[in-house]
Amino acid sequence: MCTTWDPPPKPIETFVFMDLEATGLPPSQPKIAEMCLFAVNRHAFENPQYSNFSLRSVPLFPRLVDKLCICINPDKAFTPEARLITGLNNEAFSENKKQSFNIHIIHMITAFFNRQHSPVCLVAHSGCSYDFPLLKAELSAIGISALDEIYCADTFKALKALDKENNRLHQFTYQKFGSKKSYKLDDLYFKFYKEYPLNSHSAEGDVITLIRVFQQHARDLMHWMDSNARQFNTIRTMYKGSERRASISRAPWSLQHPSFLQVGPCQPRLATMYSFPAGDDRASLKQNTAEQGYDQFRPLNNTDIPDEIKNMLLFLLGLAIITWIVLNPV
Known part of the structure; x- marks a missing residue:
């Protein structure tokens, strides 16, 4: 062998x-x-x-x-x-x-x-x-x-x-x-x-x-x-x-991984600790990490935020601006 x-x-x-x-x-x-x-x-x-x-x-x-x-x-x-x-x-x-x-x-x-x-x-x-x-x-x-x-x-x-x-x-x-x-x-x-x-x-x-x-x-x-x-x-x-x-x-x-634990390319964050099977592209690597429950550790980006939350944040921002103008007249 x-x-x-x-x-x-x-x-x-x-x-x-x-x-x-x-x-x-x-x-x-x-x-x-x-x-x-x-x-x-x-x-x-x-x-x-x-x-x-x-x-x-x-x-x-x-x-x-x-x-x-x-x-x-x-x-x-x-x-x-x-x-x-x-x-x-x-x-x-x-x-x-x-x-x-x-x-x-x-x-x-x-x-x-x-x-x-x-x-x-x-x-x-x-x-x-x-x-x-x-x-x-x-x-x-x-x-x-x-x-x-x-x-x-x-x-x-x-x-x-x-x-x-x-x-x-x-x-x-x-x-x-x-x-x-x-x-x-x-x-x-x-x-x-x-x-x-x-x-x-x-x-x-x-x-x-x-x-x-x-x-x-x-x-x-x-x-x-x-x-x-x-x-x-x-x-x-x-x-x-x-x-x-x-x-x-x-x-x-x-x-921190030991030196003998081989490190794969730095793509998604957790891939720096674990070397996945050869041939895995970004899409399959994402699927692998999702199956293991690693998504909870992944940084959020704009596309990860639901529309309802986006609208709520915009509403609160607008309300804060109006309140500031009312309380601080020119």
Whole structure:
């Protein structure tokens, strides 16, 4: 689901590891139920810390990590397989009063990325085939173009490519005796740590597992991503479902958009905050904003005032003039 791309102009400075849990797999048009982002600076991977009490040279988990974990009501039924694997269900989201994917999540994500030192690369295992296209689908449903300045990289593809380049069996993959090579995240973790990870198939648990696997070949993986990461806007949307427009937040901080939230041409006033689908002309954009109830924010012009009000205003103006003349004779 990835197209051609241009690599980052300079080495990546921040790696944002992401995992999504959702209602199912394609082609069921899944919806995101959990999203977790951990931001790790390049310095942490280039200068790993080790425990003084460990018998093995196992790097410690990075200490300075920014984290953003969000539970999202998918407003769609989980498939039986997804319920079993993730342990999530629609009843739990309703009972815990969780909101759906909306404009507030966009604010949180863009603010999170704005805090990171650029270039920033979004990293996910099998990201090009699942996580990135699914996130793109949710953003498209909101009707906002976001994260276009962000790069992204798939660790599944990276490990396979590194194995092919180095031509060394078992270096970047896990293989049991007599079985095929496996690039599954749990198997890779077992290879390096001789145990399976805890909390698999929770968004936060899988992000932690991915970072621990990444640490084992951090320099190789970072070097590969410096040359092979691609812009997030080159990722194809997993599907195009029914579009649900974002509601405007009335919070004061929402009046200024983050830099990663792409800005469209300044036509109607509110179009400066939200980028509508390509090809919308002024007439269709006006219809879109009217459908969302944005007309109440639009400045009035002469054609917006009803004739009855115009006549009343003229009458009052004339009456005021006559009163002034009577009270102030020449």
